[in-house]
Amino acid sequence: MTTxxxxxxxxxxxxxYTLRSWLTTRDxxxxxxxxxxxxxxxxxxxxxxxxxxRLELLTPAGDLVDDDTxxxxxxxxxxxxxxxxxxxxxxxxxxxxxxPLMIGAKDVAFPRLNLASWYIYTLGGxxxxxxxxAGGVDTGWTFYTPYTTMFSNSHVILAVTxxxxxxxxxxxxxLNFIVTVHQMRAPGMTWFxxxxxxxxxxxxxxxxxxxxxxxxxxxxxxxxxxxxxxGIFDPALGGDPLLFQHLFWFYSHPAVYIMIxxxxxxxxxxxxxxxxxxxxxxQFMVYSLLAIAAVGFMxxxxxxxxxxxxxxxxxxxxxxxxxxxxxxAIKVFNWTATLYKGSVRFDAPxxxxxxxxxxxxxxxxxxxxxxxxxxxxxxxxxxxVVAHFHYIMxxxxxxxxxxxxxxxxxxxxxxLYPDGWARAGAIVMFVGFNLTFFPQYIAGYLGMxxxxxVYPPEFQVLNVLSSGGAVVLGxxxxxxxxxxxxxxxxxxxxGANPWGATGLEWQTPSPxxxxxxxxxxxxxxxxxxxxxxxTDGR
Amino acid sequence: MxxxxxxxxxxxxxxxxxxxxxxxxxxxxxxxxNLGSSYLPLGAFNVVVNVGISIVKALLVxxxxxxxxxxxxxxxxxxxxxFFFLAVLIGLSLGDYMTRP
Amino acid sequence: xxxxxxxxxxASHFADAEQRETAATFGMWIFLATExxxxxxxxxxxxxxxxxxxxxxxxxxxxxxxxLGSINTAVLLTxxxxxxxxxxxxxxxxxxxxxxxxxxxxxxGVAFLAIKGYEWHEDWLxxxxxxxxxxxxxxxxxxxxxxxxxYFVMTGxxxxxxxxxxxxxxxxxxxxxxxxxxxxxxxPIVLTGLYWHFIxxxxxxxxxxxxxxxxx
Numbered sequence: 001m002t003t004x005x006x007x008x009x010x011x012x013x014x015x016x017y018t019l020r021s022w023l024t025t026r027d028x029x030x031x032x033x034x035x036x037x038x039x040x041x042x043x044x045x046x047x048x049x050x051x052x053x054r055l056e057l058l059t060p061a062g063d064l065v066d067d068d069t070x071x072x073x074x075x076x077x078x079x080x081x082x083x084x085x086x087x088x089x090x091x092x093x094x095x096x097x098x099x100p101l102m103i104g105a106k107d108v109a110f111p112r113l114n115l116a117s118w119y120i121y122t123l124g125g126x127x128x129x130x131x132x133x134a135g136g137v138d139t140g141w142t143f144y145t146p147y148t149t150m151f152s153n154s155h156v157i158l159a160v161t162x163x164x165x166x167x168x169x170x171x172x173x174x175l176n177f178i179v180t181v182h183q184m185r186a187p188g189m190t191w192f193x194x195x196x197x198x199x200x201x202x203x204x205x206x207x208x209x210x211x212x213x214x215x216x217x218x219x220x221x222x223x224x225x226x227x228x229x230x231g232i233f234d235p236a237l238g239g240d241p242l243l244f245q246h247l248f249w250f251y252s253h254p255a256v257y258i259m260i261x262x263x264x265x266x267x268x269x270x271x272x273x274x275x276x277x278x279x280x281x282x283q284f285m286v287y288s289l290l291a292i293a294a295v296g297f298m299x300x301x302x303x304x305x306x307x308x309x310x311x312x313x314x315x316x317x318x319x320x321x322x323x324x325x326x327x328x329a330i331k332v333f334n335w336t337a338t339l340y341k342g343s344v345r346f347d348a349p350x351x352x353x354x355x356x357x358x359x360x361x362x363x364x365x366x367x368x369x370x371x372x373x374x375x376x377x378x379x380x381x382x383x384x385v386v387a388h389f390h391y392i393m394x395x396x397x398x399x400x401x402x403x404x405x406x407x408x409x410x411x412x413x414x415x416l417y418p419d420g421w422a423r424a425g426a427i428v429m430f431v432g433f434n435l436t437f438f439p440q441y442i443a444g445y446l447g448m449x450x451x452x453x454v455y456p457p458e459f460q461v462l463n464v465l466s467s468g469g470a471v472v473l474g475x476x477x478x479x480x481x482x483x484x485x486x487x488x489x490x491x492x493x494x495g496a497n498p499w500g501a502t503g504l505e506w507q508t509p510s511p512x513x514x515x516x517x518x519x520x521x522x523x524x525x526x527x528x529x530x531x532x533x534x535t536d537g538r
Numbered sequence: 539m540x541x542x543x544x545x546x547x548x549x550x551x552x553x554x555x556x557x558x559x560x561x562x563x564x565x566x567x568x569x570x571x572n573l574g575s576s577y578l579p580l581g582a583f584n585v586v587v588n589v590g591i592s593i594v595k596a597l598l599v600x601x602x603x604x605x606x607x608x609x610x611x612x613x614x615x616x617x618x619x620x621f622f623f624l625a626v627l628i629g630l631s632l633g634d635y636m637t638r639p
Numbered sequence: 640x641x642x643x644x645x646x647x648x649x650a651s652h653f654a655d656a657e658q659r660e661t662a663a664t665f666g667m668w669i670f671l672a673t674e675x676x677x678x679x680x681x682x683x684x685x686x687x688x689x690x691x692x693x694x695x696x697x698x699x700x701x702x703x704x705x706x707l708g709s710i711n712t713a714v715l716l717t718x719x720x721x722x723x724x725x726x727x728x729x730x731x732x733x734x735x736x737x738x739x740x741x742x743x744x745x746x747x748g749v750a751f752l753a754i755k756g757y758e759w760h761e762d763w764l765x766x767x768x769x770x771x772x773x774x775x776x777x778x779x780x781x782x783x784x785x786x787x788x789x790y791f792v793m794t795g796x797x798x799x800x801x802x803x804x805x806x807x808x809x810x811x812x813x814x815x816x817x818x819x820x821x822x823x824x825x826x827p828i829v830l831t832g833l834y835w836h837f838i839x840x841x842x843x844x845x846x847x848x849x850x851x852x853x854x855x
Contacts, residue, residue, distance in 0.1 A: 106652035109662045175669045182612065183662040184652075209669055210623050213677035221680070221792070228770030230788055232684045237781040237788075238695075243687050246631045247680055297626055301634065313634035515652070555724060562720040569712055569846075573705075576851035584855055588847035596840045603723040603836045616668040620675030627676070628683045635690055 009513035011414070026111035027514055032097035033412075034118050035088060042084035042125060045132075049077035051474070054436075054467040062454040070453035071138035072154065078141025079159060083166050084125055086397055087255060090262035091208075092121070092173055094404045095201045097412060099177060101505035101512060102195050104186025104521040109179040113172050121169035127162030131155045140451065142252070145233040145244040149225040157226055160219040167216040170258075174208030177201050186504070188523035192286070195503055195527050196279060199286050200265025203293035207254045207261070211297070215251035218244065242307055249300035257296040259393055260360070261289060263400030264331055267353045270407050271335050273501045274350035275342025278528035281334045288327035288334075295324050305376045314373055321371035328364055332357060347499070348422030352403035355430040359395025363388055366441065381451075384444025387437045395433055402429065402480065409484065410498045414510040415491030421483040429476030435469025502529050561602045568595050660826045667830045671837050674800075678841055681793045685848060688785050695782020700852025702767060702775075702783075703790070704758055708850035711754050712842065718747035719839045722808075726832040732822035734815050741812035741828075744835065748805040755798055762787070790849050797845060800838050807831050 012029045015021070022030060052073050056064040065073065096114065100107055108114050131137055137159040139148045148156050181194070181202050194202075222244070225231030232239045272279045279285060301309060301317030335357055344350070366388040369375045379385060406426075410416055439462040444450075448459045455463070497506040504521050505512075572591045576584055601607040606614055653659040689696045725740030766774025769788040777783070811831050814820065820828060 110666060111652065171673050175666055175673070178669055179662050179666045182665060183658060206619075209673050210620065210676055213673045214627065214680050217677050217680035221684070224792065230770040230773075230784060232688055232785060232788060237785050238692055239785055240687065240691065242634075243631070243684060246634070247627075247683065250627050297623055298630060301630065310634045310637040310639075312637040313630070316630070316633060555727065558720055558723045558727070562717065565716045565719075566713060569709070569716065572847060572851065573709055576847070576854040579855040584851075585847075588851050589844075592843050592847050595843045599719060599836055599840055599843070603719050603839075604833055613665060613668055616665060616672060620672030620679075624675055624679035624682070627679060628686050631683055631687060632690065635687055 009509070009518060011509065011511040012514050013511050015514050024115075026107070026115055028096050028100050028108045028111065028114060029412075029512065031111075031114050031118055032093050032095075035092040035096065035121070038118070038121060038125065039085050039088055039093065042080050042128075046077050046080035046085060047474070047477070049073045049080070051470065053077060054470040056453050057455070057463045058467050060455050060457045060460050060463075065453065067453060068138060071140070071451070072136035074451060075137050075140050075159075076132060079137070079163065080128060081393075082141055082255070083163050084121075084128065086259045086393055087166075087170055088121065088173070089259070089397065089401050090266060090404060091177070091201060091204055091258070092117075092169075094197075094266065094408060095177060095204075095262060096173070098408065098505055099180060099198055099201055100184065101508065101516055102198050102503060103181065103184060103189050104504045104517065104523065105180065105184035106515040106517070107184075108176045109183055110176050114176050117169040117172040117176070120172065121166055124162045124164075124166030124169065127158055127165060131158040131162060134158060142248060143219065143222060143244075144248075145222065145225075145241040146235060148222050149231065149233055157223050160223050164216050164219050164223075167212045170208050171212045174205035174212075177205040178209065181205075186521050186523055190523075192283065193523055193526055195265075196268035196282070196285050196289070197262075197265035199289050200261045200268070203289040204258055204261040207258050207293050207296065211251045211254040211258075214247060215255075218247040218251070242304070242309065245304050245307055246300070249303045250297070253300040253303065254293075254296045256389070256392060257292055259397040261292060263356065263360075263397045264289065266400045266404040266407070267335065267356050268331075269501075269503070270349045270353040270403050271338050272528045272530060273407075273499055274345045274347060274353075275339050276345075276530045277338055277342040278526075278530055279334065280337035280340075281330075282526070282528070284330055285334055288330045291327040292324060295320065295327070299324055299371075302371045302376070305373055306380050318371055318373050322368065325364065325368055332361055332364075346423070347406075348417075348419065348426050349403045349407035351423055351426035352399050352406060352429075355426065355433075356396055356399040356403060359391050359399060359430075359433065363391030363395055366391065379444060381449055382444035383440040383448045383450055386450050387440035387444060390437045390440070395437070399429070399433075402426070405480065405484070407499070408505075409487070410494030411505060411510045411512070413488060413491075414494050415487045416494050416498060417483050417487040417491055421479065425476060425479035425483070428472060428479060432469050432472030432474070432476045436466050436473050437469070439463070439465040439469070502527060557602060561598060565595055565598060568598075656824065660824075660829075663826050663830060664833070667833050671833065674837060678793075678796065681789065681796070682844070682848075685789050685793070688782075688789065692779070692782035692785060695779035696786050697853035698777065698779055699783040699786035700849070700854075702762075702765070702787075703850050704761065705850045705854065707754055707758050708846060711751050712846045714747050714751045714754070715839050715842050718744050718751070719836050721747065722832050722835045726825075726828055729815065729820055729825040729828040730822065732820070732825075734818055734820060737820065737825075737828065738812045738816040741808050741815060745805050745808045745812065748801055748808070752798060752801060752805075755794065759791075759794075793845055794849070797838065797841055800841070804831075804835050804838055808835065 012027050015027070015030075016025075022034065025031060025034075052065065053070070056062070056070060056073075062070070096108070134155050136154060137152070137156055138154040139152050139156060139159075143156070143160060148160075181198060185194075221231055221233065225233055230237060233241050233244045235241060268279055268285060299317055299321040301313055302321045305314050305318075366384070370379055370385060370388055406417070406422055443459050443462040443466075446459070448455055448462075494510045496509050498510075499506070504517075504523070507521065508517055568591055572588060572595075575587045575591070578584070580587065600617060604617075606617055653662070721740050721744040725737050725744060728737035728740055762768060763772060766772050767787050768791065769784045773784055773787070775783050808831060811828055815828065
């Protein structure tokens, strides 16, 4: 194992310690950390709202908060989790940090745009914080018309402005990644030598760039309609509230792929490293990523089966939704095949990644149920849906986020965390997650509707289980915060490549120097040159 | 190795201006055809002709003024992908509206 | 030589100037793709509304000014020509010629806005502005209001883009006149050109959708 960077080159962290040096940085690694701190803040805000929701649902009566407050709580939880945590979570932090390293570049293509995207994110976040202070918004994260445009008395315009703004940070990140992958690859880094993490972010970026503007304009139309009292969603004019749902889900369904595709990229890297085997079916993995991104644009109508959409459109959307399952299943099969006969090690990143596979599969298969027209009539707007998308977004995307956090923490900080605590944390999180959300599948299947804070007493057992699980899940989130914080000062030094992983990011010191590599790396072979049984692939 | 660099959007030599002026005349002529055709009683085909001519004009502007005719395939793909997904948005939405009882 | 006059733009993370220009042009095309979908929402809204209110859109279409709309289309097409000539002059390093064509482009853009502003003023006087001053009381009034809502949002968003374009072109003209660009480095002018032509493309579609409905 040789490191390419010259000895003693200052790391990106020691390039400057002042606040100003951070706020004006153009280094993709520092911007990634800026994003990391910001999304942690919003994660905590949204998690607090979730805690209130679970506390309220302990009893069938609405005794903790009133209906309006409850509506605001789940709206805040949704809006903040989706746009201020999940969408930027992996791309803006690990994507930003790792893509230039993985392709052997000094930085992303447009470093100033990269920094600008963080400021735009912060500005959008400010709007949301102001919304909360002003009294919140009660429309649900989906902002459905005509409630948002005609009836809601909460701060809709403030909230949609915040989401509108944060959309542009997502667009600029996506644009940057696309151009970076096309233009900045090191000599020899051909398209089919790119790590799957990079491919996943490339597919994600396509979705970010092509779907987000649709959301932005749709939300702008809501604001205009609210201000002027007329608009294309206004039924009084013969406008169509369902058109809003079409436009909203044209973004918001692919948005799920913005969350899950980077997660798939992370899991691919981790599984191959801790199985000591190359990824099974690399090219199929690439094509699956692209297929998910592309077909994901054509399935949005499955959110509208019971909305009054034409039955024939429903059939087409249902069929197209089934199609997305194929590339998703290919990925799960290939991960499993990668494990087969590998020298599997159960380090913390691997535990999270294995958790991801199981939970993503649960979420995916229940998604197929929901994409089936007849079943959806029974299940729509119940807790079954809530459980389904939490299995994808939290069980999938958040587990993968923690997998990435544990896999690349030594690279980002140069320190190792205590292994036993980390494995315990992964298991606590997995158990807590299932305890929280599996009962919701049952409650939903039995008919408990979502978005009410009062429910029939027969659902109490399931809700108590779920709230109890949320406490375990909370512990699972807090544990890493504690031991990772501890590791910053007390952790053992990591060295360049603590996992014996392949990939260019492991060939430069931890933490990497400002321009990543002392000399431009040259790539001479395919990725994932692991050998089963060995400890070091190179 | 970067596929984008094979055919750059702007050649080093100045291209002759003739095709720009020609394109200008063609575009103005198409506009007149567009305007004129809309006064013909073609029924539903008025909008087909109108939008069809507009698509031709847009393609000409992109090919000549925006240099796509000499650009690399990846650049053309980037130019086209937005229109493709807009077609998906409009097409599948209309699929709903056209088949409602 | 590529670094001549470009020190402010030079970013050490690029391998060479050519890579930088290609990256910037490619990035601009990606940005324009997002713009296609940004405007695209309104085009989708227009299509759906027109399908649902075909009669009302025919009635409403008679209330736009086809003469001014056509003149404006010609103005904008001409400004695309002058923009293309500006980019060409920039690409061979003729800085005066480049600045002059840029100024002419901006002037045409201002002319477009002036005509458009006059049209909006007329619409205001006729009471065709939904939400603020809508006095139309003929048949299919709600559908007509929908048409004019789309008309104002779409031409308004287009005008906003045009205004930004004019400001950018003005800055570029100034920089070109000061000799900031050369045959080796003129990427900002190329990017400005792409943006300007894109605005033209949007208008090419707005023109038949708002001015040529129901003329037969």
